[in-house]
Amino acid sequence: xAVISQKPSRDICQRGTSLTIQCQxxxxxxxxxxxxxxxxxxxxxxxxxxxxxxxxYESGFVIDKFPISRPNLTFSTLTVSNMSPEDSSxxxxxxxxxxGELFFGEGSRLTVL
Amino acid sequence: RKEVEQDPGPFNxxxxxxxxxxxxxxxxxxxxxxWYRQDxxxxxxxxxxxxxxxxxxxxxxxxxxxxxxxxSLLIRDSKLSDSATYLCVxxxxxxxxxxxxxxxxxxxxx
Numbered sequence: 724x725a726v727i728s729q730k731p732s733r734d735i736c737q738r739g740t741s742l743t744i745q746c747q748x749x750x751x752x753x754x755x756x757x758x759x760x761x762x763x764x765x766x767x768x769x770x771x772x773x774x775x776x777x778x779x780y781e782s783g784f785v786i787d788k789f790p791i792s793r794p795n796l797t798f799s800t801l802t803v804s805n806m807s808p809e810d811s812s813x814x815x816x817x818x819x820x821x822x823g824e825l826f827f828g829e830g831s832r833l834t835v836l
Numbered sequence: 837r838k839e840v841e842q843d844p845g846p847f848n849x850x851x852x853x854x855x856x857x858x859x860x861x862x863x864x865x866x867x868x869x870x871w872y873r874q875d876x877x878x879x880x881x882x883x884x885x886x887x888x889x890x891x892x893x894x895x896x897x898x899x900x901x902x903x904x905x906x907x908s909l910l911i912r913d914s915k916l917s918d919s920a921t922y923l924c925v926x927x928x929x930x931x932x933x934x935x936x937x938x939x940x941x942x943x944x945x946x
Contacts, residue, residue, distance in 0.1 A: 756934070765923060765938040766880070815879055817934075823868040823927060825934055827879035 725750055725818050729828030736806055736835050743802045744831045746816030751796035754819030757789075760830070761812045769814075772799040806835045839863060840926050842937035849944055853914045857940045859924030860906040869907045870925040871898055874939065880923055884909070914944045 726749040736742050746755070755772040770778040770791055778791035793799040803810050816828040841860045849855050861869075868887050872880040884891050886907055890899040897910040907926075911918055924937035 758936075766936040768933065768935070771933070819934070822885065823934070824870065824882050824885060825872075825880075825925070827881070830879050832877075 725752060725820075725826045727816055727818060727826060727828035729816050729831055731831055732829060733832040734834070736833065738807050738835055740806055741802055741804045742806065742833060743800050744814055744816070746799045746801070746828055748797045748818055752818040753796070755793065755799050756817040756819065756825070757791060757799070757801045758815040758817055758827075759812045760815060766815065769801070772801075803833065806833075808835045811835045839935045840924055840937040842924050842940050844938055844940060846941035846943050849914055849942070851914055851916060851944055851946055853944075854910065854912045855914060855942065856908055856910045857922055857924075857942075858906050858908050859926075859937050860904075861924075861926040862905070863926060864902075864905060866926050868927060869898075869900060870934075871907075871909050872923040872925060872936075874921045874923055876920075880936075883922070911942075914942075916944050916946065918942060919944045 728747045757769045758766040770780040772793040813830045871883045873883045874880040921939040923939045
């Protein structure tokens with residue numbers, strides 16, 4: 724299994740600002756994903772973070788709103804840009820094993836006022 | 837039909853009861869399936885993997901029915917600590933992109 728460190732663990736932000744979430748993994752991983760979990764909902768995949776190239780975004784998510792960086796195989800960032808209260812959510816970094824199993828960071832709980 | 841569907845519950849059962857959840861999926865090409873457990877305000881954690889007909893781990897049994905395209909999770913002798921949300925995960929599309937069901941909430945009471 725992989726150990727995933729995510730920060731910040733929580734933040735309260737003003738609308739219109741941006742927040743960058745960092746995800747650090749203790750080993751090199753090929754597959755890294757960013758999920759969002761809104762209150763009372765299941766996990767929704769935002770994008771797959773690709774090392775050295777642009778992330779692959781799911782329907783409904785765009786790079787201008789959620790820019791993602793992945794400079795190497797152990798680190799990625801997700802930025803939530805120009806935030807609104809609708810962006811209040813838990814954002815989760817996840818890494819995938821070849822077996823298909825996923826491991827998650829502890830999540831970043833974002834509240835936008 | 838949604839890619840992964842679960843009954844959200846909640847399932848409210850007494851300690852010691854046996855409870856089962858189902859998860860239906862639409863991608864008939866899926867080969868691997870997973871059950872995750874998510875406690876309140878925590879990240880999901882892998883509970884069981886299902887690659888063939890089924891898997892058993894102590895009080896937990898996961899079964900796969902390919903013909904009807906569903907997987908089930910059976911919990912025997914429920915404990916208070918089993919109270920959580922159980923998420924079904926199935927790969928979708930041509931490549932492995934994990935898709936989560938909305939989760940089934942279980943409440944075990946004394």
